[in-house]
Amino acid sequence: MFELVYQSNAIPDLTTENIERILEVAQNFNSKNNISGCLFYHDHKFLQLLEGDEEVVRNLFNKICQNKFHSKVELLTEGFKEERTFEKWKMAYVDLSSDHKHDKERELFVLNFLAYSELIEKPSPAIKEFWKKVRDFLEKRPMGQ
Numbered sequence: 001m002f003e004l005v006y007q008s009n010a011i012p013d014l015t016t017e018n019i020e021r022i023l024e025v026a027q028n029f030n031s032k033n034n035i036s037g038c039l040f041y042h043d044h045k046f047l048q049l050l051e052g053d054e055e056v057v058r059n060l061f062n063k064i065c066q067n068k069f070h071s072k073v074e075l076l077t078e079g080f081k082e083e084r085t086f087e088k089w090k091m092a093y094v095d096l097s098s099d100h101k102h103d104k105e106r107e108l109f110v111l112n113f114l115a116y117s118e119l120i121e122k123p124s125p126a127i128k129e130f131w132k133k134v135r136d137f138l139e140k141r142p143m144g145q
């Protein structure tokens with residue numbers, strides 16, 4: 001199983017419709033091509049983990065790099081692992097835009113999301129990098145620290 005993680009900057013005027021369209025295309029393509037992963041969006045930044053067959057993931061990443069809805073695409077890590085992490089997710093999507101900073105529901109969701117990361121057994125380097133970045137984006141430290 002090949003995986004990679006990248007981050008990028010969304011264009012300033014990105015709309016909810018743009019994101020919905022990206023997800024529609026992603027979920028359709030990914031399910032047909034055995035790709036899974038997680039797309040995280042926060043403060044106009046994207047963070048995405050893609051996992052699947054190496055050639056398919058690399059070709060998809062090239063297409064994603066050319067997408068006009070974001071720029072400064074930076075590959076953070078890539079490598080191989082034994083098993084999928086996001087088995088059931090053709091592309092899980094988490095939007096933690098900080099418009100509602102004081103929203104209690106949002107805060108609870110963030111805590112649940114981070115608690116989930118602690119449950120992943122034997123995390124690969126890419127998975128560790130992914131959750132580290134999520135925490136950096138959210139300015140949250142690992143649990144118990």
Ligand SMILES: Cc1cc2nc3c(=O)[nH]c(=O)nc-3n(C[C@H](O)[C@H](O)[C@H](O)COP(=O)(O)O)c2cc1C
Binds near residue numbers: 048064
């Ligand atoms: C942040 C971001 C994440 C994306 N993730 C995926 C994805 O997981 N799968 C996918 O097929 N397309 C994804 N896309 C869309 C691709 O960039 C591209 O539009 C899509 O592969 C269709 O390309 P084509 O029109 O050249 O066939 C993503 C785009 C962006 C901006």
